Amino acid sequence: MADLPERTSSDPNVEIMRATYRALRESGYADLTIKRIAEEYGKSTAAIHYHYDTKDDLLVAFLDYILERFVETIHEVETTDPERRLDLLLDQLLVAPADHHDLLIAVLEMRGQTPYNEAFADRFQRNDEYVRYMLRTVIDHGISEGVFTDVDAEHATRALILSSMGDALEPSFWTRRIRSPQPDRRQRSTFPSFSELRQTRSAGS
Amino acid sequence: MADLPERTSSDPNVEIMRATYRALRESGYADLTIKRIAEEYGKSTAAIHYHYDTKDDLLVAFLDYILERFVETIHEVETTDPERRLDLLLDQLLVAPADHHDLLIAVLEMRGQTPYNEAFADRFQRNDEYVRYMLRTVIDHGISEGVFTDVDAEHATRALILSSMGDALEPSFWTRRIRSPQPDRRQRSTFPSFSELRQTRSAGS
């Protein structure tokens, strides 16, 4: 999950995606309105409707935009050493989201809409399948090289599932914003890193 | 997380709580309206406002209602054998929520609102603290009896955190409703049970 770069893009679509992100971050999904997005965009609500016919179109486009960046980020892992490749991949999946707390909240809120929005569900399912595939590939490669044992696969898959949740497992995650506006963001999650999990597993087998 | 019993209660407040639950389950938090709740209640919207001044009052009352039942349920664990007591407690925290899929979704959606609703945040924080306290007490008791080693405490706390999430870690959890309306609900979660976790841990130490 990369930051949102190109701070001064002249592409209205990208500007709207950024505005949507800010509005979602500040209002939450339940209170997200076209008006709020338009305010962040600095234009009228009709300007939003000029680019996206319906609110749902906009939201689906936004989800695509975010997940595209997510996939790009984990695709950047380019190493041949299986062990290092897995560690880097899992860092992207588990550690990176913790550094983008607000974005993670936004994505989790949209994920929470999947029971009521089929388009969202499709996107998340495809994304989950892709991430799963990536992990399986990396692990299979490691197994064929004799670096991993095959029990790791199951374990890693479990860790992958956590990626979509990350710090959400920490109760303080949800309350952080209201309790103390923007505190020490650099504080690391207390959730076990993948290397910890791997140690436990190999000790057990 | 108990079922909602007393199917025919004449207490309007309880009826409204149940109606709110059904409305929340079917509409999701973002689309939850007084009108929807009133429809489930079978009365007018003004009838809702007669019992609860504002929508927020109603929602906070609903959250209290749900969390109260949750606490009651885990309080029912009454055994002196530390090991069995911990297992039963963790079953309530980890396994029971999986049996109440819809309720869990509803609670998770409300938890997702905590960054924007201080009253919700308060309730969840108190609840988390209570659950944490319960677990710590049970574990400390087990340690003083010499049944547990103290490393279990950290491990159990981690499992507790999962309690608030449960099956949410399964991607299919979110998509289940849309994909196949009400499929095999009895299918057990694939997430490791606490006993599995404990076996791994003791094998490692």
Add this chain to the structure above:
DNA sequence: GACTTTTGACTGACTGGTTAGTAAGTTAGG
């Protein structure tokens, strides 16, 4: 025990504000 009064639980009609979305006209750049 008949009567009045009070109270709890509503209904139906309404209000003011907000929502997503539209339609017609404007403006600046290539």
Add this chain to the structure above:
DNA sequence: CCTAACTTACTAACCAGTCAGTCAAAAGTC
């Protein structure tokens, strides 16, 4: 002068919440 990117002004639907009045049953009162 054409088109992309808007704006202003609008609409219909919907939202939470209000208000005046209904109605049955409980509580006093004589």
